[in-house]
Amino acid sequence: MAKTFEMATWRRCANWSIARLLRLGLPMGNNYLLTVPGRKTGTPHTTPVTLVERNGDRFLVAPYGVVDWVHNARAAGQVTLSRGRVQEHIDIEELSPRQAAPVLKQYVHEVPIVRPYFDAAPDSELAMFEADAARKAVFRLVP
Helix, strand or coil: CCCCCCCCHHHHHHHHHHHHHHHCCCCCCCEEEEEEECCCCCCEEEEEEEEEEECCEEEEEECCCCCHHHHHHHHHCEEEEEECCEEEEEEEEECCHHHHHHHHHHHHHHCHHHHHHCCCCCCCCHHHHHHHHCCCEEEEEEC
């Protein structure tokens, strides 16, 4: 059974460190700073994320489930991705579990740290990832 996400102290420290490096503009693979306005206050909230690139599209994955940034992104319909001084304001489109399954499979393969939060293993069938997708969120970045 998949683990439930909790923001542990070590993860806060890791997120803080990664966020600082990304703010400085250091390229770190497909890692970006995601900023979304709060759905109630409008105050911007920022967190590091890892994108998936697949068939020419880019996807934003919430591997730990429907966390606050997911609710905020759904409400806003768009996000800001940044590294250093470069910012992209991008519309988003949420995928259905069936559409999200291959993206999640690729994500689990590329980002091993999230594997405990999935019932599906990297070599599982797409049906397992489709079941996981019902508890996650995947957004396509609309160019």
